[in-house]
Amino acid sequence: MKKVLFLLITVCCSLLLSAQKTDKKLQRKIEELIKGFNGDIGVYVKNLKNGKIVAINADTVFPTASMVKVPILVGVMDKINRGELSYHQPLTYKDSLLYAGVDILGSYKEGEKINLSKVMMLMLTTSDNTASLWLQSLAGTGTRINELLDSIGFTVTRVNSRTPGREAIRNIYGWGQTSPREMATLMEKIVNGEVINKERSAQMLRLLGRNYWDEVSISQIPAGVFVASKNGAVNESRSEVLFVNGDDARYIFCICTKNNKDQSWQPTNEALVLTRKLSKMLWEEFE
Numbered sequence: 001m002k003k004v005l006f007l008l009i010t011v012c013c014s015l016l017l018s019a020q021k022t023d024k025k026l027q028r029k030i031e032e033l034i035k036g037f038n039g040d041i042g043v044y045v046k047n048l049k050n051g052k053i054v055a056i057n058a059d060t061v062f063p064t065a066s067m068v069k070v071p072i073l074v075g076v077m078d079k080i081n082r083g084e085l086s087y088h089q090p091l092t093y094k095d096s097l098l099y100a101g102v103d104i105l106g107s108y109k110e111g112e113k114i115n116l117s118k119v120m121m122l123m124l125t126t127s128d129n130t131a132s133l134w135l136q137s138l139a140g141t142g143t144r145i146n147e148l149l150d151s152i153g154f155t156v157t158r159v160n161s162r163t164p165g166r167e168a169i170r171n172i173y174g175w176g177q178t179s180p181r182e183m184a185t186l187m188e189k190i191v192n193g194e195v196i197n198k199e200r201s202a203q204m205l206r207l208l209g210r211n212y213w214d215e216v217s218i219s220q221i222p223a224g225v226f227v228a229s230k231n232g233a234v235n236e237s238r239s240e241v242l243f244v245n246g247d248d249a250r251y252i253f254c255i256c257t258k259n260n261k262d263q264s265w266q267p268t269n270e271a272l273v274l275t276r277k278l279s280k281m282l283w284e285e286f287e
Contacts, residue, residue: 023052026285030054033277038261038270039236043278044180045253046188047286058181061156061173062256065232066127067183067239068159068176071149073207074186075139076120077200078148085138087203089116103128124230125210136162152195157182174234183241184254187228191243191252208243216272217242217255217279225249235263238271242279249286253278 026045034041034056042057079085093108100106105128108114116138122128123135139145142163149157157178160170169177186195190208193201208228211218217240218227229242241254255275262270 021052023047023054026052027054027056029281029285030056030278033281034274037257037274040258041274042180042256043253044184045282046184046251048188048191048250048252049286055181059156059179060256061177061179062239062258063173063232063234063237064157064176064178064183065174065234065237065239066129066132067178067230067232067241068161069123069127069132070183070186070208070230070241071145071157071159071176072132072136072139073120073124073204074195075145075148076116076135077196077204079139080116081196081200085116087117090114091116091119091134097130097134099129099133101129103130105130105134120207121210124207126212127231133162142166152189154182154186157186174237178256180254180256183239183256184252187241187243187254188252191228205243215267216240216275220276220279221283222246236260238269238275240275244283244286246283246287249283251282251286253282 030043034043042060042062043054044058045054076085080087090113093105093110093112093114095110098106104126105119105122119131119135122131136142136145136159142159142161145159146163158166159176160166160173161175189195190201190204195201195204205228208230209226211229213231216231218229221227221244225244225246227242227244229240232239237258237260239256243252244250255278257271260271
């Protein structure tokens with residue numbers, strides 16, 4: 001009986017604590033903002049100054065698209081930390097690495113040299129897919145990256161593409177999958193120096209602070225503010241994760257969408273417009 005009572009008290013305290021941490025006013029504002037979106041949407045926000053959160057469909061699984069490059073980065077950094085790769089290690093490009101598209105690395109010729117650090121920069125800054133798939137292989141493939149994610153507590157964030165045993169789920173989510181809460185939490189762990197170690201987390205944060213694709217969420221934040229981010233976009237899914245570090249505003253948010261009706265590639269795309277509005281709202285709320 002005492003054990004049952006103890007468990008009930010524990011559950012009640014946990015629920016109360018969870019309720020206290022929710023920013024109810026901001027939650028209502030965001031719910032109003034996203035109402036009527038033509039697709040599925042999830043949002044997770046955490047104010048790092050007071051720990052309060054907003055979670056809307058935050059544990060729903062969404063495609064990562066290019067946000068999967070954050071877990072790939074973790075995998076490469078783990079190899080560097082183990083001494084199996086070195087940060088500025090020279091690599092040799094091969095034509096067989098090409099992923100057709102408009103990537104910078106894909107313009108290299110067979111046998112040209114490039115440092116590992118520059119390949120990581122291309123993966124994160126310009127979202128170069130040829131660079132990303134090369135790094136996924138160097139990290140030990142999606143299998144090894146998924147093992148790392150599991151070891152630090154992530155249960156749904158996974159690499160699917162070119163990962164044995166995940167072919168069926170790749171047909172649903174594409175290259176990778178995550179939830180708004182998990183992707184935001186991964187960013188928070190990097191910010192706090194908790195992924196691999198403080199040195200590697202700091203390197204990852206600097207790399208994530210050089211995003212070429214800065215016309216959506218980042219465009220709503222003053223240029224003098226440090227932002228680490230990664231976008232993801234395919235026809236039916238647009239998503240983004242950000243860490244914003246201003247004088248008075250310090251927060252992380254992730255917005256994920258899928259099954260989007262508007263699959264256009266113009267700045268007026270419904271999901272992109274909504275993401276800009278959310279980013280603006282959060283900056284004005286926290287600054």
